[in-house]
Structure formats: C-alpha cells, structure tokens
Amino acid sequence: MRVLVGGGTGFVGRALTQLLRSRGHEVTHVSRQGGKDRISWEELSRCGLPLCDAVVNLAGENVLNPFRRWGDAFCREVISSRVETTKTLAKAIADAEQPPRVWVLVTGVGYYRPSPTAEYTEDSPGGDFDFFSRLVSSWEAAALIPGSPARGVVVRSGVVLGRDGGAISQMLWPFRLGLGGPLGSGLQPFPWIHIRDLAGIVCHALESECLQGVFNGVSPSSPATSNGTFAQELAAALGRPALLPVPAWAVRAVFGAERAVMLLEGQRVVPKHTLESGYHFIFPDLSGALKDIVA
Helix, strand or coil, X not given: CEEEEECCCCHHHHHHHHHHHHCXXXXXXXXXXXXXXXXXXXXXXXXXXXXXCEXXXXXXXXXXXXXXXXXXXXHHHHHHHHHHHHHHHHXXXXXXXXXXXXXXXXXXXXXXXXXXXXXXXXXXXXXXXXXXXHHHHHHHHHCCCCCCCCEEEEEEECEEECCCCHHHHHHHHHHHCCCCCCECCCCCXXXXXXXXXXXXXXXXXXXXXXXXXXXXXXXXXXXXXXXXXXXHHHHHHHCCCCCCCECHHHHHHHHCHHHHHHHHCCCEECCHHHHHCCCXXXXXXXXXXXXXXXX
C-alpha cells in the first residue's frame, strides 16, 4: 500500500512510519519542506495528491509545549496546524482523479467533556463545550468529503506514552530524581495509550477494508487510570518514590488556565469500537506500557 502521511516526521508519525514500512507499505511524508520520500504542504496544494492508496493526517502543533505562552498567536497556530492541514489533504483527496481507498485522521479525546465519573464511548456526545472540544469538532469536520469513495476513519487519541517524545519526555527527569508526583488532586481520569498501540490502530484501520467511523485511541485499562495512579506506576517503573504532588496553581502558572484543564481534569474513555473492530492491544495495562518505555 502507498501511504501519504501528514505530520509523518513527528513523534507519532515516526512510530507509524516504522510500523508501516515493516509491514511492506511505502510511506511518503507531507511536511514543511520536501525531500527524499517527502513532499511539502505547498507542493501538495499546488500539484495535488500524489498517487496513493491511503492518506493519514497526524499534523498538529504540540498544545502542551511549556515553552510557548498560551495566547492568541499560539491558539491560531494550534488551530491551523490541525484544521488547515486537514482541509488541504481533504481537498487534495476530493480533487484527485484516482482518490485513495482510505483517509484516516487522528484527533483527541478532548472531544469529550471532562468528568470524574462519566464514561465515554465513540457514540457519546461532545465537541461543543470549550476551546479544545470545539477544536476537535472543527478538525473532524474539516476531514469530511461528501460523496468520496475513500473510507473515512477518525481515531480520537488519549495521552500518547512513548520513549522519544510526548508526555513522558517532559516528566522523566523529575521522576528519575524522585521529585515526581500527581498533578493537582491526582483523582482526575488519565486517558492514555502506548505509542505502538496508537500506530497499531491506525495501521489496523488502513489494512481493514470494512472499518470506518470513529475509534477511541485509548488503552482498555485507561478508564480505570487516574493521574495519581499514573504517577505511582511511573515512579514504580523507575524505582523511585512519587511523593511530591504538583499543586493546581503551579500547573496553571506554567500552562495557562485553558491548557491546565487538559492536565487537571480528564475523561474516562472506553475503546469500544476499537476492541469490536478486532484490534488487539500490545500494551493493555499501564505497568507493562511504562516498563517498556523506561527500560
């Protein structure tokens, strides 16, 4: 299969590319600059979609970049890096003489309203209560191509755990030094997925001719995981204590009030359709996932 991946050079994109190539698929990236096995976004807009069987979009500015202040300029970047790249790919697919067979977009569980008790499946409502939920709605709406023969798949991802980036990369040093702990109360749900499973779900969606619609990209044990549990398990995997909770005010000071919600609140998300689709998780439980990552 020839697969075109937007955002393929990022954290998740590298894992997906490695998996797809190991399974005999050809991968071309869409990124800021062209090159070997790469085309630029500008080239895609100008010349249209290269011949391919599948398109995936993973592009998106890191919302939790602690070095970027939350303000209008960064907000616009967060939106355009997701919605505009998705629109560009959707238009290229719609205009293609030979459209791909499948079109996969990876968004986020921020679609669902944070709650300490509610459990959400792919059929649950959401998408209209704060900046991040509306962002996911706009992002998913941008992917719609009425009348297209391409199968449309959306994977709503939880917090992606992996070795070379994502949430863990910012947490490892404090935890290694014994300075880690839960964020705020630590009681908030922590919807997570191992990077190999997120790449695995996307690959499963590409290769399974009958799959379409929304799939939650979270581990099966994620609904039972709180931020406090995550902190304890990460500390245990490193052989360190997790005694120092980070107060909510400190999280808000670093990230700003809007982004702090993503860390201080959470959703219990169930991968109902994902499991029903026949996907088998490599890392269904947190301790196994973290041992793999910190090994």
